[in-house]
Structure formats: C-alpha cells, structure tokens
Amino acid sequence: MTTTDSPRVEKRRPVPRAGAGRPGRRSGASVARPGLAWAAPATLFFTLFAVVPLIMVAVLSFAEWDGVDALSFTGVDNWKTLFHDHVMLQSIWLTLLTTVLGVVVQTPLSILLGVWAAGKQRNRAVLSAIYFIPLLLSATAISILWRALLDPNFGVPSQARWLFGDGNLFGHQSTAIGVLIFVGAWQYTPFHTLIYQGATRAIPQVLYQAAAIDGAGRVRQFWSITLPQLRTTMVTSMILMVVGGMTVFDTVLILTQGGPGTDTTTTPYYSYVKGFKDFQFGYASAIALILVVVATIISLVIVKFSGYDKMRSSSEGL
C-alpha cells in the first residue's frame, strides 16, 4: 500500500523538521530510514502479547490441562476429537453466518448514515452525536440492556405481541441469531458510520460540481461519485467487520449463552465453554487455533480479491 508513496514521504519529512530546531539533519541521505530501534517498542509488545501467546496456545493444543493439575501432553488427541465434534463444525458455520449477516446488515446502514452525516444539514451534528452513543457503551452493558429489553414477559415483546408472538426470541435458532445480529449492528454501525462520514468528507467537491453541471441529481451523484469513491473505505470497513464478527464473544455470552442448546455456539464462544466451563484448556486452544487459521484465510482472501494489496490512491486522476 505504501510502497509507491514512501520515497516521497521520506524526502518531504526533513523539511518541516528543519524548522523545528534540528539543524544538522538537513541532508536527505542521513535520514533515509528511521533506525530499527524505533520499531523495538511495537515489536516488543507484539511479541509479548500476540506471538508468545499464540505459540503457547499452539503448544497447549497438544496437551490436556484443567488449570489446576499438572499439564500432560496427549499428542494429537485434541485434534482428532476436534474433527469429529459436530458442535465444533457447526460453530464454524455459525461464525461465518453471523459474520456475513453482520456485514450485510451493517454496511448499507452505515454507508447511508455516514454519507448523510457528512453533509451540512440542520441538526446533523446533534443527531450524529446521538447515533454515536452506542459505541461509547461497553459490549457487556449493551448486551445486558438488550437482554432485559427483550424479556418475553416484561420487555418490549410483551407489549408487541403482534410482532413477537410469545416472545420466545432466545428459544429458536433463527430468532436468537437475529438478536445477535441486531445487537451487533446496533453497537457497531456508529463506528462504521464514522469511517464513511470521514471518507465522504474527503471526496473532492469538484467532482460533485462537475456532475451537477452534467445534470446529475442527488441520487445519481450518490451512485456514480460517492459510492465509487468510497470503495477503499468499504474494504477497510468490511475487513474490520469480518475480523470483529469472527471474534464476537461477549454478546453471545450474555445474550444467548450459545443457546438454545448449542444453536448459537459460535467458535469463540465454544472455545470459552471448553476452556472456562469444562476446564479443558488444551481442547479450547485447538479450537482457538482453528479460528485463527479460518480468520486469517478469510482476511487474505478479502485482501486478494478486493485488490486492497495493490490499491492506489482513490484520488487518482485528479
């Protein structure tokens, strides 16, 4: 992404710095690249909090450990069990399904809201601030709130029988998934709205002026200018949604607890259940590793097919 830009950036950098009281760093050659030392803190943290745990999880997946007794290595036993565990296989499908549904629901909503919020209408700032509130709440608080609001006997469903029937939202697979998607969208749409708002603001006004001269109305401008210009933003936003959606855990834990039965047991939640309810940390680690692999593959596929890896500036040609 930055390879084409970087030489330009580096050449530019010394210029403003020179004025900030740093004589002696004027020649371009001596500031070619920042020293490796600058990467040390990030590398340290990444190693400590991402690479080391990942390796430990991989090691743990070949062992049996209940968190109390001594750890014992059991070879590939966990992995053998894993591929015959129908709850596990179902959980991958459920994780993919909820992720896709999340993207499908949230993307159009946040594009529309974002484009709207980028304008200069009356009350826009006030309404945008209100839309933003869910993002400031913790996922746990949001889930507890919705669980209470959706109580079949005392919540919204009890007042709207025509819509909810007996209100057994958490008793069927389809409605339980629906609740998860809805609450996820309620929570994260504001964030993606913000991304789209910023990106829409960055679209040069000249494009709209030119389109207006050519006789394009608002709708036509939206389809022919705004949307194409938001393409890179869409990829960014979708990758965030996919990665976030594949690892959703707190909402499942509080809203459905993977139920009814195992009907909403997604992979991250199943890993938690095996680890912290059944105390089979080895098996839980194997599940977590599968999730890492699946999520990585999907991210790579998105990057590949969206052309994100070789994408150029969206202001190209201006």
Place this chain on the structure above:
Amino acid sequence: MKKRWLPRAVAGSVVLALGLTLAACGGGSSSSSGSGSFTVLVYGDASNKVEKQIVDTFNKTSKVKAKLQTIPGADYQTKLQTIINTKQAPDVFFNWGGGSIAPFVKAGLLLPLDDMIAKDPALKSDFLPSVFNGAVLDGKSYGIPMRGTQPVLLFNNKKVLADNGLTAPKTWDDLLNAVKVLKDKHITPIALGGGDQWPTLMWYEYMYDRMAGPSLFDKALGGDKTAWDSPDSHAALDKLKQLIDAGAFGTNFDSVKYTDGGSVALVAQGKAGFELMGSWYYSQQQQDNPDFAKTGLGYSTFPTVSDGKGDQSDIVGNTNNYYSVLKKTKYPDAIAQFLKLQYSDEFVKAQMAIGNLPTTTNTTNFLDTAADPAYSKFQYDLVKAAPSFQLSWDQAYPQSASNAMHTAVQQFFDGKLDADGFIKAMQALPTS
C-alpha cells in the same frame, strides 16, 4: 543518531518498567502481607447479607482482617477455577462440597481442617453429621458448612391458586390438573428460568428420584452407563414429556431467566402459578418483592408419583455450602477463629432471618426467631424426615460435565432431543 536514541530508549524503558510495576501492584495486593488480611470469596446472591455481617463481627475483634469478595452467581465456578492456583487465589472460599472441591483436593491445594478440629472439636460436632460429611474427602475434612441447607421446593403464588380454586398439589395428578386449569385461564402454569438451564435440571432430579429412587443416579455417577437406559429412566422422561406437552411451562421458557429476576417476577406478579426452586427462593423473593414474600408466597414438597419406585418423601437440592481453606494461606489461626463464627448464635439467627436453615445443632433453639417460623420448621422437618437428600446433579458430577449436562437438559425440554437422544447425551458425560 545513536546518541540521540539512547536516552529516549532509556526513558521509554523506565516508563514501561514503571507501568509494569504498577500493574503488578494492582494484581498482587490481595495476597501481599502488609495489610494483614485474608480474602473470603463467596457466591454473590441475596444470602451475602449474612456473610457481610459475620465478616464485620469478626473484624471487630480480630487483628487480622477478613475481606469479603462476592462473585455474581453464574460466574462463580469459572472465576474460582481460574484463580485458585494463582497468586490471586482467595484464602477461604465458598463451595458445594463433594465433586466441586474434589479436583482441588486432588491437586493438593486445600488445607485439611482436622488440626483445627482437634483444637476445637465444636467445629465438627456442632454441625449435623450428614451435612458436615458432604465436604469430607478421603477421610479428611475440607469444609465447614456456612449457609443453610437448600432442599428444592415447589413454590406457588397463593392468590393465583386460591382465585382458581386450587391448592398446593400433593400428587402428580393434582399438578397436571392445576396446569390445565391455569393454562385455560391464560396464566403460565409453572415459571421456569430455562435460559439458565440449571433450573430445568431440578425437574429431572426430582422426577428420576420419584420414579427410580436415588440408586439410579448413584449407579450412573459410579460409571454404570446402562442406568440411563433403564426402564425407570424412560418412565421418568415420559412423565416429564407429559408435563411439557401439557403446556406446563408455557412456550417461551427458554427466553426466561431466574438469575435476572425474570421467573421470580412472573410468580410474584401472578403471571405464573408455580416455580420449582431451591429454598433460597424465599430470600430472593424477600429481596425482590418483600410484601409478596411475607403474604403471598406458598410452598409445598414436590408432588408424589403413585407409580414411582422411589421413596416419595425424598428430597433433592444442595445439602449445604461450605467454606474451604487454601493450604498456602498465611493466617490459618485467624481463619480458624473466623470459621468458629459459622456455628455462633449470631450466625444462626442471621441465616434464619433471611429464610435460610443452618445445619448447626443449635438450629432448633432458634426456629421461632426465623423470618417465617412456619417456613423454617417446614424445611427442618422435611430434611429430617427425608430418607435421601440427592445432591444437585451438576454438583455431584465433575465440573467438566456440567455444560454438556445443561445443554442436554435444555434440548429435551424444548424438543430438540427425544428420550433416546437425552439418554445418549447423559451416557457421554465424564463421570470421574
């Protein structure tokens, strides 16, 4: 260049080190010795009132202070197992005895209390033996009873029953009749917190005991998987199915929870007639709906089943909860003093006042001081007369079985598993 980054790197490391030290302080303070205190970890619910009071009483006279920590009920076991072998482990903790502490005993984490008992025999002799023995493993005592005994009872809303010409059901047929009458009046006959899953389990525990007696479950727990496939097991499931199909629990019980007060409110507000729950239900109602607890809450034993082989006066539930002590605690003497309070008159009175029934030998002296003396007497007589007191299945089985057990229990109730599917799921549970 080199000279420039060095001071910065040093400064950065200092900040980092500081941050880490601070974080370490935050995590370790509970077990560091300076303050001279020990941590008491308990399951968070309405009974905490008494635990707080006892801790306060203890702290008034003791130099070493006790610090009470409560973990919201549903997460208690998870939190405990995660921290018990770490620095953050409590010194004293709440448990259910038996299977719930067996893994910790096996790992050598718990302090046998026999030395304490040798110094102060009342620590053992002042408790009912059958209850005290619930926390004896391999001949050593690992727990002191610290709450009340908790038989599961069938609670009801007296007004709902009276308005519909019903009385507390004595037999299974009475119950089926009550279900029919209430359903016709569009009242949910029996409130069930199906979302929590463990309230559903109580129906199985009673049904199996009524139909087969305690031996079926004992056999299954001992590893004999054929017990689940016996005719008695099928008969018990048939009876449950009959009740579910009669609409006893309404249609949306999977979305209702006990732990968030949903099913409790259903009964208190007269939207449901019955709820099967442990005896702590009284203190829960007292906390949520004090007026209803005083005047509107009725209770009875689980109905008898005429064609059942079990003794019809058996009960199920939790024999009691226990305080166990970690081996590595720095204050065993102070803790011994703390444990002695668990049979003090003050403790018994405080438990009685919130409707719990302690299992100390001096309990009978205070039956009249209870919040509801009739309720306490009813429980006391019930426990005394019961030939068998079945410990909740999810506490009797190893922790690692409870999630799969709860799932199967829920799936049979909402029709996703038939009797054979349920039996297979129970046979697949780990038993040791």
